[in-house]
Amino acid sequence: MMPRFAPFAVRALAVLAVALPVLATSSSAPAPDFSLPSNSGKTINLSQYKGQVVMINFWATWCGPCRQEMPLLEGIYKKYNKMGFTMLGVNVEPDSKPAEAWLKQTPVSFPVLFDKESKVSTLYKVSGMPSTVIIDRKGNVQFIHRGYKPGDENEYLNSIRSLVRQ
Amino acid sequence: MPFLKRWLALAGLVGAALGVTTQAFAGVLPEDRADVLYHRYQGGGITIDGPSVLIRKKFGDKFSVAANYYQDMVSSASIDVKLSASKYEETRKQKSISFDYLRGKATYSAGVIDSKESDYIADTAFFSLSQDMFGDLTTVSLSYKRGWNHVFRNVKQADGTKIRDPTFEDGADSRGYSVGLSQILTRNLILALNYEVITDEGFLNSPYRSVRFATPGGGFSLEREIYPRTHTSNAVSARLKYYLPYRAALEGSYRFYTDTWGVIANNVEINYTQPAFKRWILDGRVRYYKQTHADFYSDLFPRSQSQNFEARDKELATFDNIAIGVGASYEFTIPRVRWVQKSTVNARFDHLMINYDDFRDATQNDPANGIVAGAEPLYKLNANVFELFVSIWF
Amino acid sequence: MRVTRVLFAAVAVVMGLSGCSIQPWVKPYEREHLADPIMAFDRNPVSSAYLDHVFEAREGARGASGSAGGGCGCN
Numbered sequence: 001m002m003p004r005f006a007p008f009a010v011r012a013l014a015v016l017a018v019a020l021p022v023l024a025t026s027s028s029a030p031a032p033d034f035s036l037p038s039n040s041g042k043t044i045n046l047s048q049y050k051g052q053v054v055m056i057n058f059w060a061t062w063c064g065p066c067r068q069e070m071p072l073l074e075g076i077y078k079k080y081n082k083m084g085f086t087m088l089g090v091n092v093e094p095d096s097k098p099a100e101a102w103l104k105q106t107p108v109s110f111p112v113l114f115d116k117e118s119k120v121s122t123l124y125k126v127s128g129m130p131s132t133v134i135i136d137r138k139g140n141v142q143f144i145h146r147g148y149k150p151g152d153e154n155e156y157l158n159s160i161r162s163l164v165r166q
Numbered sequence: 167m168p169f170l171k172r173w174l175a176l177a178g179l180v181g182a183a184l185g186v187t188t189q190a191f192a193g194v195l196p197e198d199r200a201d202v203l204y205h206r207y208q209g210g211g212i213t214i215d216g217p218s219v220l221i222r223k224k225f226g227d228k229f230s231v232a233a234n235y236y237q238d239m240v241s242s243a244s245i246d247v248k249l250s251a252s253k254y255e256e257t258r259k260q261k262s263i264s265f266d267y268l269r270g271k272a273t274y275s276a277g278v279i280d281s282k283e284s285d286y287i288a289d290t291a292f293f294s295l296s297q298d299m300f301g302d303l304t305t306v307s308l309s310y311k312r313g314w315n316h317v318f319r320n321v322k323q324a325d326g327t328k329i330r331d332p333t334f335e336d337g338a339d340s341r342g343y344s345v346g347l348s349q350i351l352t353r354n355l356i357l358a359l360n361y362e363v364i365t366d367e368g369f370l371n372s373p374y375r376s377v378r379f380a381t382p383g384g385g386f387s388l389e390r391e392i393y394p395r396t397h398t399s400n401a402v403s404a405r406l407k408y409y410l411p412y413r414a415a416l417e418g419s420y421r422f423y424t425d426t427w428g429v430i431a432n433n434v435e436i437n438y439t440q441p442a443f444k445r446w447i448l449d450g451r452v453r454y455y456k457q458t459h460a461d462f463y464s465d466l467f468p469r470s471q472s473q474n475f476e477a478r479d480k481e482l483a484t485f486d487n488i489a490i491g492v493g494a495s496y497e498f499t500i501p502r503v504r505w506v507q508k509s510t511v512n513a514r515f516d517h518l519m520i521n522y523d524d525f526r527d528a529t530q531n532d533p534a535n536g537i538v539a540g541a542e543p544l545y546k547l548n549a550n551v552f553e554l555f556v557s558i559w560f
Numbered sequence: 561m562r563v564t565r566v567l568f569a570a571v572a573v574v575m576g577l578s579g580c581s582i583q584p585w586v587k588p589y590e591r592e593h594l595a596d597p598i599m600a601f602d603r604n605p606v607s608s609a610y611l612d613h614v615f616e617a618r619e620g621a622r623g624a625s626g627s628a629g630g631g632c633g634c635n
Contacts, residue, residue, distance in 0.1 A: 129589060201606040361624060
């Protein structure tokens with residue numbers, strides 16, 4: 001027998017179903033394409049990674065939590081790279097020299113791109129430092145995270161694990 | 167006998183807790199660090215030196231704790247002491263601890279400060295809240311401080327030792343509120359505004375200090391100072407800091423102060439910070455402070471007990487204070503110690519020049535040679551302040 | 561007490577304002593200079609607190625010397 005509040009519950013869930021996608025910042029929207037120089041010398045386009053799961057991390061040498069996060073990102077990259085996953089570090093500084101110097105001390109094996117004119121930061125509406133965006137194999141944004149606190153990498157891993165299985 | 171009650175009481179009340187202040191940090195906890203500082207003040211016949219040690223550590227990603235130990239070792243033959251007492255020595259010890267809790271974009275802080283010396287105990291508790299908003303460009307802070315002070319009086323025995331006078335014990339309570347706003351204006355410019363109101367009630371002066379009144383013949387006599395038992399002060403300040411394109415920082419600040427004792431003060435300050443030669447940071451500061459005297463202040467009263475309230479504390483006189491300071495910081499690396507992220511050794515020197523408009527050097531009173539009471543030269547105080555400290559971040 | 565009422569009003573205004581969505585005109589990735597240690601109002605808290613203490617002891621004025629905010633705005 002249906003409880004008396006069932007109609008209300010259905011309506012409430014309907015409202016939430018509409019509201020939630022708005023609250024959970026733009027999931028399943030296509031990730032805008034971009035083209036940036038990288039630390040390997042080559043220009044890299046996001047579209048060349050279609051078919052792979054891509055994690056973009058916006059960082060800067062002057063941002064403490066960003067530097068703290070980098071070795072963890074390297075670990076994630078190494079673990080999932082073989083499963084069709086790639087990491088792109090987008091350095092947001094107008095001058096690439098501090099980043100290059102820092103990477104000499106703390107090298108990473110994933111591509112680091114230089115967004116000197118903040119084109120991509122603006123395109124992705126970066127609203128915190130660091131910012132992480134995870135894109136599925138079809139090229140849609142599925143996960144957005146602002147800031148970094150120890151333990152946040154578990155959220156990244158949950159998203160990556162489900163997306164690499166697709 | 168300590169004439170420096172203001173010096174000694176303030177640290178307890180106004181959270182000049184030497185690193186453990188009511189400064190709050192909004193969306194990010196302050197960095198872990200340890201500082202060991204040696205400070206020395208010398209001027210006007212007084213020397214005060216001692217250590218200050220601060221340790222601050224995060225626990226998890228939401229809590230930060232800071233603890234500070236500070237000491238003042240006072241050796242005083244100041245102008246007040248020379249007038250009516252003999253040279254004295256005193257040690258003041260202060261301990262404080264504070265906690266910061268980060269929750270989203272807000273930081274909640276609370277702490278206690280305890281200051282003790284042989285004739286003064288000051289305890290303070292404070293709480294503050296600081297919140298980031300508008301894309302983290304704005305930080306609003308509110309804080310509240312409550313102080314409990316106990317005042318005693320030492321008397322010197324015939325054999326030279328000091329004991330506590332059993333007939334004198336009093337107290338003072340204080341409450342302070344402050345509101346602060348910091349606003350990022352451009353990529354290179356930040357503004358901070360602050361308003362603070364403090365109210366004290368109780369025994370607010372020194373049990374040792376005297377006022378003087380004129381006696382026939384050009385001399386003077388001393389009697390106990392009498393202060394109101396309440397004091398409320400208001401201060402508002404603005405600080406603006408600008409990043410210069412060649413990597414340097416320029417800061418200008420202004421504060422306006424007024425209180426119920428009639429003191430009005432203005433001060434402006436300019437600070438310049440210049441990194442140099444990769445590992446050095448140099449600082450320069452010029453500060454100008456001007457104050458007008460408290461209503462019940464006078465260097466020389468016309469006769470005994472001429473007013474309900476009487477003070478001759480030079481800190482309540484009309485004067486200006488020009489201070490010039492320089493500092494240098496050198497960043498060094500400690501080989502093989504990997505848990506230290508950054509370490510610096512720092513030195514700072516400040517020189518204060520205080521010129522009093524209505525406080526005279528009464529020790530120069532000499533009616534026989536024409537220097538009658540009220541005609542002695544105006545007092546000038548020059549002081550040197552020195553700091554040497556090592557900081558490590560871990 | 562009048563002061564408490566003013567402060568409660570200030571808190572209310574602040575909490576009301578935090579609901580407004582003003583777009584930050586300095587983006588998080590543009591805060592490089594503000595994050596520089598030389599731009600901190602209080603780079604050496606132990607030293608600046610000591611100097612504040614020296615001035616308060618010699619002068620009649622007190623208060624309004626704290627500042628918060630600025631920095632990298634991370635997290």
